[in-house]
Amino acid sequence: MRNLNKEFEHKNIEYNKLLEYGFTLKNNHYIFEQKIRDNHFKVQIDITKTKQSSKIIDLATDEEYVLIDIQQANGDFSGKIKEEYENILKDIITKCTTPNIFKSKQTQEIIKYIKEKYNDDLEYLWEKSPNNAIWRNKTNHKWYGILLVLPENKLGIDSNQIIEIIDLKYPKNKNKEIINNQNIFAGYHMNKSSWITIKLDEGIDNKELFKLIDNSYQLSLEK
Numbered sequence: 001m002r003n004l005n006k007e008f009e010h011k012n013i014e015y016n017k018l019l020e021y022g023f024t025l026k027n028n029h030y031i032f033e034q035k036i037r038d039n040h041f042k043v044q045i046d047i048t049k050t051k052q053s054s055k056i057i058d059l060a061t062d063e064e065y066v067l068i069d070i071q072q073a074n075g076d077f078s079g080k081i082k083e084e085y086e087n088i089l090k091d092i093i094t095k096c097t098t099p100n101i102f103k104s105k106q107t108q109e110i111i112k113y114i115k116e117k118y119n120d121d122l123e124y125l126w127e128k129s130p131n132n133a134i135w136r137n138k139t140n141h142k143w144y145g146i147l148l149v150l151p152e153n154k155l156g157i158d159s160n161q162i163i164e165i166i167d168l169k170y171p172k173n174k175n176k177e178i179i180n181n182q183n184i185f186a187g188y189h190m191n192k193s194s195w196i197t198i199k200l201d202e203g204i205d206n207k208e209l210f211k212l213i214d215n216s217y218q219l220s221l222e223k
Contacts, residue, residue, distance in 0.1 A: 002069055004045075004052035007089065010130070011097040018047065018096050032092070036084040041065060043088055056085060099124055101131050102147055104164045106200045106209070113210055114145065118217065122147065137220040144169055144220035145213060148188070155185050155197065164200045166209075168216035 015030065023030040023045075030047040036056075045054045056065040067078050068085060099122070102108065114120050114135055122133040131149040136142060146167035152159040167187055170178065172194040178184055179196065183203035187195025198204055198212070 001053050001055045001064065004047075004054055004089070007093060008047075008052045008097065010100050011093065012100045013047065013052075014096050014098060018092075021092060021096055023047070034088060035059075036088075037081055041081060043085055045089070045092065054085075054089065056081065099130070099133070101133070101149060102164055104200050106202050106206065107147065107164050107166075109206055110145075110147075110166065110200070110209065110213065113206075114213065117214075137217065139221065142220040144216040146190070150188075155188060155199075156181065166198050166200060166213075167195050168198065168212050169194060169219040170196045170212075170216070171219070 018030045018032070019025065021032070022034075023032045025031075028048055032043075032045040032047075034043045035041065036043060040059055042057045042059055043054065044057060046052070056068050057063070058065045065081070068082055101124075102111070111122065118135075118138075120135045120138065122135060124130060124133045126132055133147050134143050135145040137144055148165050148167070149162060150165065152161050152163050155165070165188060167190050170187075175186065175193065175196050179186055183199045183201065185197040185199075186192040188197040190197075196212075198209065204212075
């Protein structure tokens with residue numbers, strides 16, 4: 001049996017979507033079964049509030065097919081079973097979960113504010129950078145906000161503490177009027193003349209932060 005907790009780490013499981021996908025609920029376990037390889041094997045996935053696991057059953061013997069998780073078993077037959085298995089797991093995670101990366105209270109309030117005002121959801125564009133996400137303007141697809149998780153020293157602060165930040169557009173060549181290098185910085189990984197970066201540690205109150213978000217959104221509308 002494979003423990004899937006790592007695969008589901010930093011993800012919110014949408015239990016209603018599991019049921020829509022084909023899971024059945026029994027004794028607080030969401031169970032999914034699907035036959036593969038011309039009905040000779042069966043994938044079983046078991047999801048609860050605290051644990052996620054999966055296995056493959058060889059239907060000829062009604063026993064678990066343990067070769068699937070043995071790295072040395074790289075034959076063509078095992079490889080094809082593994083490919084189907086992994087594709088099922090990936091599809092379930094894609095369709096039945098949402099990312100749960102950003103934890104700070106202020107970040108959660110920003111996500112809620114943008115959703116309610118602009119009906120925009122975060123987009124996770126980079127598989128190799130799962131802690132980065134963006135908001136884009138639906139009218140022209142321009143970015144107006146970026147959320148990132150990084151150590152403070154990336155902003156020139158003498159600390160390895162992990163923080164959450166937001167990048168926002170700001171009137172070009174005017175951001176020096178607001179940058180203080182304490183909680184507002186020149187745009188991290190963006191054009192430093194037209195973006196700012198804000199630490200999401202409540203050093204800037206939400207009222208002011210929401211104004212900066214609205215300003216960034218309006219700037220994204222400009223040609």
